[in-house]
Amino acid sequence: MKPMNFRGRWVLITGASSGLGLEMARLxxxxxxxxxxxxxxxxxRLTALKAxxxxxxxxxxxxxxxxLSRPGEPARVFEAAMAGRTVDGVILNAGVTFYGMALEQQPESFDAMLATNITSVVRLSQLFAADFVRRGNGGALMLVGSMAGFSPLPYQTAYAATKSFIISFGRGLAHELRKAGVSVTVFxxxxxxxEMLSLSGLDRKFKAGDLGIMSAEACARIAVEAFVRRRELAVPGVLNRFLALMMKLLPHALIVGRSAALYEGGLPKGPPAP
Ligand SMILES: NC(=O)c1ccc[n+]([C@@H]2O[C@H](COP(=O)([O-])OP(=O)(O)OC[C@H]3O[C@@H](n4cnc5c(N)ncnc54)[C@H](OP(=O)(O)O)[C@@H]3O)[C@@H](O)[C@H]2O)c1
Structure with a gap:
């Protein structure tokens, strides 16, 4: 597929008030x-971004x-976005996590996570991609997953499962829509x-540059490049790509244990002692 040219065209970005979404909007x-x-x-924050x-x-x-955790909001966003304009690119980036023991996540927190990270993404993908297909002149969708979706991640257990869904859903959708000239990128x-990382307290242990942790600006640059070039899957950074490969090759228990060790002792409210 030819790269997208977004000059003078509309791109919708969810989660544009901070972090990765904000930096992608800027770029x-x-x-x-x-x-x-x-x-x-x-x-x-959105008004400040507009200015x-x-x-x-x-x-x-x-x-x-x-x-986007509320029922009906994805449909309302679609209607409002499409009123009097054509949207050629959509980045579904909004997401929330929960750090701690999975047993401690309250039902409201889990429901909101599921609705934000999965339900709204499916609904908005369906609405916008159907419009891309109907118009027949391309269109690009990008879903923001996570490396946490490649392997279970203790202490972000449910979050990692939502990101596994996103990777699988996005890649399946990419195949279904390719013939219609619509690209789906999983980032x-x-x-x-x-802000998401600072909730974990890990930013007190690590800073951008450590352990493959990227600045939002650097990460956004790679994300936007993948979106414009309509890549199917993009993992930013050499270290992350190496880790992603190791996740496939090394024993499952080793990967899960090493991932868990990152959080043990680092969480604001750590897991209880066994
Ligand atoms: N930070 C990481 O280490 C990391 C790693 C891998 C993947 N990711 C993914 O990257 C994406 C962006 O996260 P980030 O790191 O940039 O975190 P962030 O700074 O916390 O940004 C999250 C964005 O999602 C929006 N959002 C959250 N709940 C929402 C809701 N119910 N309705 C509408 N918008 C909502 C937030 O805006 P409001 O609060 O204003 O609604 C905010 O703009 C997420 O999908 C995340 O899972 C992050």
């Missing part, structure tokens, strides 16, 4: 001249405050120095 506006539909709950990007890059930004980063 797509600055370096690709894309108009941005910015989706997240924190409206004040920033419109002043600096002469693009248009539509801030769209939405809580699977390792650690990124964002």
């Amino acid at each position: 797509l506006a600055k370096e690709h001249g894309a108009h941005i539909i910015a989706v997240a709950r924190r409206e004040d 920033e990007l419109e002043a600096a890059h002469g693009v248009q930004v539509l801030p769209l405050a939405a809580d 699977a980063p390792g650690g990124i120095a964002t």
